[in-house]
Structures are given as C-alpha cells and as structure tokens.
Amino acid sequence: MRRIAQQRELQYAIIVALAAAAPLALLGAAGVWWPALFLSAPLIALYCLARVCERDERERLKLLTALSGLLQAAHPQMEGHLHRVAEHGRRAALLLGMPERRAQLVYCAALLHDVGKIGVDERVLNKPGPLTDAEYRHVQRHAEIGAKVMEAAEPLLPMAEWVRHHHERLDGKGYPAGLAGDRIPLESRIIAVVDAYDAMVGGPGDGETRRYRPRKSPQQAMAELRRCAGTQFDPRVVEQFCTLVREETEA
Ligand SMILES: [Fe+2]
Ligand SMILES: [Fe+2]
Known part of the structure; x- marks a missing residue:
C-alpha cells in the first residue's frame, strides 16, 4: 500500500510538471514570461495540495498497519x-x-x-x-x-x-x-x-x-x-x- 502512495505522488508530480511545462514553453517561445507566474502559481498550489493528501494517506496507512497488527496479535485466527x-x-x-x-x-x-x-x-x-x-x-x-x-x-x-x-x-x-x-x-x-x-x-x-x-x-x-x-x-x-x-x- 505504501508503494501505491509513492507511485501516486510520482504521478501527481509528473502530471503537474507536464501541465506547467507546456504553457511555459509556449509562452517562453513567444518571449512572454510574466503570464507564466500567474499560470504556475495555481499549478504549484495544486501540487502542494496533492502532497498534503498523500502525506495524510501515508499517516493513515501507518495507523492502519499498527492497529491491524495489534488486532491480529490479539486474535491471530482473524x-x-x-x-x-x-x-x-x-x-x-x-x-x-x-x-x-x-x-x-x-x-x-x-x-x-x-x-x-x-x-x-x-x-x-x-x-x-x-x-x-x-x-x-x-x-x-x-x-x-x-x-x-x-x-x-x-x-x-x-x-x-x-x-x-x-x-x-x-x-x-x-x-x-x-x-x-x-x-x-x-x-x-x-x-x-x-x-x-x-x-x-x-x-x-x-x-x-x-x-x-x-x-x-x-x-x-x-x-x-x-x-x-x-x-x-x-x-x-x-x-x-x-x-x-x-x-x-x-x-
Ligand atoms: Fe464485527
Ligand atoms: Fe468480521
């Protein structure tokens, strides 16, 4: 499950990088850089939000593993x-x-x-x-x-x-x-x-x-x-x- 969370985080990073790179490349090619700041800010915010969600998921998985381990130790037959x-x-x-x-x-x-x-x-x-x-x-x-x-x-x-x-x-x-x-x-x-x-x-x-x-x-x-x-x-x-x-x- 931890590997799934890491893969998802990597997927978010790739998607955000691609989404940010495309308009920046176009604007850069046209020699216009200032709108890039407005475009990249929400993308960076989106990436940060995704990181927070992934961190929550990691915390959930840690707790899940600890509690289910405790239950299985108490009742191994389960x-x-x-x-x-x-x-x-x-x-x-x-x-x-x-x-x-x-x-x-x-x-x-x-x-x-x-x-x-x-x-x-x-x-x-x-x-x-x-x-x-x-x-x-x-x-x-x-x-x-x-x-x-x-x-x-x-x-x-x-x-x-x-x-x-x-x-x-x-x-x-x-x-x-x-x-x-x-x-x-x-x-x-x-x-x-x-x-x-x-x-x-x-x-x-x-x-x-x-x-x-x-x-x-x-x-x-x-x-x-x-x-x-x-x-x-x-x-x-x-x-x-x-x-x-x-x-x-x-x-
Ligand atoms: Fe039950
Ligand atoms: Fe049950």
Whole structure:
C-alpha cells in the first residue's frame, strides 16, 4: 500500500510538471514570461495540495498497519478473514461505482472492521457453541469500541462511522444504533455483506478455528445472502457482490 502512495505522488508530480511545462514553453517561445507566474502559481498550489493528501494517506496507512497488527496479535485466527474482507470490500465498492480512492478507504475500513474485538474477551469470542445473552451483548460492544478507537486518530476519522455501523441491518434490527435502509452508510452495508460471506465460506489457513462452524460453499453462501437481502442486507450490494464471487469461482 505504501508503494501505491509513492507511485501516486510520482504521478501527481509528473502530471503537474507536464501541465506547467507546456504553457511555459509556449509562452517562453513567444518571449512572454510574466503570464507564466500567474499560470504556475495555481499549478504549484495544486501540487502542494496533492502532497498534503498523500502525506495524510501515508499517516493513515501507518495507523492502519499498527492497529491491524495489534488486532491480529490479539486474535491471530482473524488475520486471513480481515484481509479477505478488505479486498472483497474494495472490489465490491468499485463494482458499485465508487471511485478508486473511496474504494481504497473501504479497504481500510474493512481491514479494521473488527478492531474493537481487541476489547472483547477471547474466551467469549472463541467460545464453541451458542453465546448467552450477556456474552452476545459483550461481543456487540466491539462495533462501538472500534469506532471510538478510530475517532481518536484523525486519519481514520472518515471511516469510524462505517465501522460503527457494520452490524446494522436493513430492517433496523441490527446494532449498535438500529439504523435502517439508506441511513446505514453504503460502506457499512458493503462490509456487512462481505463479512457475512467470509464468515460462512472462510478461507485457507483458518480451518482449525472453524471446527464448530462448518464451511459453506460459495454457492450456499450466496444463496444465504440472497435469502437475507432486503431484511438484513442491501439487495443491490448482495447482487454486485455475488457477481464478484461468480467471477472468482468461475475463473
Ligand atoms: Fe464485527
Ligand atoms: Fe468480521
């Protein structure tokens, strides 16, 4: 991800240099230099703005790496799940028409969607069999804890709300706020779908942690997502995500 940020910075520099060089060359050829000052000032300002954005992105990536490392150290069994949810979230966001930059933020939010589980008792989290009501309420706190952790770090602030609401349901029966329909951020609705899919299907390397939850096939998981579309999940997100899964499984 750091390499992507550096490549983008280089791209900005090249674009600004080319954009500045062309009119300057024309004006220079015509022997007129003073308008070049007026032309170059906004381009330089644009370049500085791009540098600030890139610096923010680097800070975000540092925090993201630190927090996701902390979560993976606390709950090593989650590592594969987090990366799969992040990548699926990014690709689903693109399919839903989000620009690349926004989709990258969805990736970051999805990577940290369960960061609040640092504050959840591991014995409860890994308990085989059903949870008691009190245990379930204890686990539910992770959405609010995660959002609060992210709100404390400026570069992660834009994604805190998405993490807070990743367990809301379209019918308003989710948690922590009981938001319904479009009041749930689209990014949270995306994370909810890809998270549920991964919880059903799993991935390589987490077989040992799934002893008590047999895997579903991608087809079974898609059927379950469709069954819950309109009540638990956003039907548009489910359909776009199923398109993505079909492409993956048929490739
Ligand atoms: Fe969660
Ligand atoms: Fe999850």
